[in-house]
Amino acid sequence: MHTHEPHHAIHSPLTDPPQAVSVGAPRNTPHADDVRELERQVEYIVDDCFFTVGQVVGMRTTVDYDAVIWWRDHYRAKFLAAMQAFGNRWTQDRSNVTSVAIMLAERAVRYSDGKPSIDCEAARKAAADVERYCELHARRAARAMGLSAPDDAPARIAGYWCNYEYPDTQGGG
Amino acid sequence: MTPAQEVDYVLNDCFFAVGQAVGTHKSLDFDAIQWWRARYRAFFLHAMTVTGNSWLRDRHRVTAVGRFLGQRALHYAADRPSIDLRCAALASDDVETGCRMNAEREGVAPERLSAE
Numbered sequence: 001m002h003t004h005e006p007h008h009a010i011h012s013p014l015t016d017p018p019q020a021v022s023v024g025a026p027r028n029t030p031h032a033d034d035v036r037e038l039e040r041q042v043e044y045i046v047d048d049c050f051f052t053v054g055q056v057v058g059m060r061t062t063v064d065y066d067a068v069i070w071w072r073d074h075y076r077a078k079f080l081a082a083m084q085a086f087g088n089r090w091t092q093d094r095s096n097v098t099s100v101a102i103m104l105a106e107r108a109v110r111y112s113d114g115k116p117s118i119d120c121e122a123a124r125k126a127a128a129d130v131e132r133y134c135e136l137h138a139r140r141a142a143r144a145m146g147l148s149a150p151d152d153a154p155a156r157i158a159g160y161w162c163n164y165e166y167p168d169t170q171g172g173g
Numbered sequence: 174m175t176p177a178q179e180v181d182y183v184l185n186d187c188f189f190a191v192g193q194a195v196g197t198h199k200s201l202d203f204d205a206i207q208w209w210r211a212r213y214r215a216f217f218l219h220a221m222t223v224t225g226n227s228w229l230r231d232r233h234r235v236t237a238v239g240r241f242l243g244q245r246a247l248h249y250a251a252d253r254p255s256i257d258l259r260c261a262a263l264a265s266d267d268v269e270t271g272c273r274m275n276a277e278r279e280g281v282a283p284e285r286l287s288a289e
Contacts, residue, residue, distance in 0.1 A: 043181060043184075043210065044203070044206055044207050044210060046181075046185060047184060047185060047188045047206050047209075047210055048188075048201075048203065048206050050185040050186075050188040050189045050192065051188040051189070051191060051192040051195075051201055051206065052192060053189060053192065054188065054189035054190060054191065054192025054193040054195075055192040055193070055195055055196055055197050056192075056197060057189075057192075057193060058193055058196055058197070059193060059194075062193075062236075063186075063189055065182075065186060065228075065229065065232060068182060068185055068186045068189065069182055071185075072181070072182055072185050090203075091203075094203070
């Protein structure tokens with residue numbers, strides 16, 4: 001089953017208004033069974049993103065295990081929060097999110113310049129850059145669509161996977 | 174960290190390595206990701222819990238095998254735009270055959286009967 005565009009089609013915009021509009025408002029607190037299922041599904045999604053980052057890094061350098069741990073902890077929490085709020089939209093959002101992973105990889109390679117591998121510091125800096133970019137892009141896209149209500153904002157960005165914080169974890173990610 | 178917790182980090186590490194070898198010319202079908210995860214999570218967890226393998230000690234060797242897996246998958250995908258489940262399974266078969274032969278040569282796995 002071919003579910004998405006090839007990864008090398010990296011020039012797609014990060015925001016896709018028709019998909020984003022269909023996200024809708026955050027859902028109510030999910031049931032325990034739903035959470036367990038989302039916890040299972042989020043693992044595939046994190047794997048998919050690591051694969052993409054590896055594709056882009058290629059044989060230019062390698063990654064420290066500390067950096068793998070940091071990225072996984074960071075994005076698994078964010079992805080799970082987004083999925084608990086909006087459901088699993090991976091099939092629709094995969095192409096956009098992996099495009100962001102491409103940017104993450106390029107930034108990490110740049111920050112590891114002169115080092116033997118991508119270390120935890122480079123991984124963190126790259127993640128901060130990408131999330132800043134996603135946030136700015138989302139705000140701009142929301143403004144362009146005439147949507148500025150703060151409650152609706154997370155639902156209208158394709159990059160919500162890495163920006164959404166569950167209300168009780170604000171500031172923790 | 175218990176093996177059950179660590180195995181997910183290990184799998185992420187390996188997916189990164191597979192991606193390195195595949196490069197940006199082909200994508201990977203999502204069901205191939207699911208298949209690889211299920212398969213290697215079980216293998217790795219067994220290695221870590223039953224055999225007491227340490228990821229930090231074995232990481233270099235296993236990620237190299239991960240890159241080999243990516244190369245074989247790329248080979249089987251030939252001119253297709255993506256690596257599908259069939260290519261993933263064929264690549265796994267190649268890699269696991271190689272690993273078994275290696276283990277037998279190094280005396281860490283019993284030699285299999287010729288009928289197997």
